[in-house]
Amino acid sequence: MKLSPKAVASVESPIGPITLIAQGEKIVRVELGKKARAEGSSKVLTEAKKQLDAYFSGKLERFSVPIDAVGTEFQKSVWKEIAKIGFGRQISYGEIAAKIGKPAASRAVGAAVGSNPTPLLVGCHRVLGSTGKITGFTGAKGIKTKAWLLNHEQIEFRP
Numbered sequence: 001m002k003l004s005p006k007a008v009a010s011v012e013s014p015i016g017p018i019t020l021i022a023q024g025e026k027i028v029r030v031e032l033g034k035k036a037r038a039e040g041s042s043k044v045l046t047e048a049k050k051q052l053d054a055y056f057s058g059k060l061e062r063f064s065v066p067i068d069a070v071g072t073e074f075q076k077s078v079w080k081e082i083a084k085i086g087f088g089r090q091i092s093y094g095e096i097a098a099k100i101g102k103p104a105a106s107r108a109v110g111a112a113v114g115s116n117p118t119p120l121l122v123g124c125h126r127v128l129g130s131t132g133k134i135t136g137f138t139g140a141k142g143i144k145t146k147a148w149l150l151n152h153e154q155i156e157f158r159p
Contacts, residue, residue: 007040011049013056014152015145018120020048026068030118033140052120056152061087063121071115074102078112085126088153092130114138125149133158 007022017035021028022042047065054060069079077100085091093106093113102108116124119139125146129135134157137146143159150157 007042007045008036009038009041009045009049010035011052013052015148016140018052020045022048023068026066027118027121028068028070030121032119032145048121055120058152065121067118067121069117069122071112071117074100074108075112075115078109079116079118079122082113082116082124082127083122085123087123088155090126090128090132090150090155090157092128093135094130096127110135120149126153126155128157131158132156 008019010017010019012018016033019029019031019034019036021031022044025042025044027044027048044065048063051060051063051065055063069076071079078096081096081099082091093109094103096113097103097105097109100109113124113127114136116122116138119125125137125139134143134146134150137143139145147157147159
């Protein structure tokens with residue numbers, strides 16, 4: 001099977017540069033804090049850039065660009081659950097574990113959240129510790145970026 005050509009674009013945002021990588025007409029990766037040289041073009045990259053601009057200007061609450069995230073079945077089940085979390089809402093690692101039928105898997109859920117290949121589009125910043133505390137974030141500037149995103153969405157949290 002021949003893979004579709006890869007396309008890459010970067011956008012500036014209030015949290016720093018964001019690089020979007022598409023394979024065919026699906027986003028396969030979002031890299032926070034990284035600016036890459038543009039490569040190829042695609043309708044999905046153009047749409048993702050528009051949606052990110054709208055999100056950061058407060059006009060978009062749910063991303064609708066198609067995503068094709070590669071991961072294990074467990075990771076995909078976690079990312080699918082994260083994608084259901086609405087703008088301005090939060091959930092704990094334990095709550096996700098319970099929702100996917102693995103109530104004792106909070107730490108594994110945390111690892112899956114941390115390996116989310118499409119942050120922002122799949123809002124892993126909305127996942128907090130059981131006490132509402134920020135426990136980590138893999139994006140550029142780490143917890144500072146997560147705190148900015150939570151404040152942007154007016155989500156209460158403990159630093």
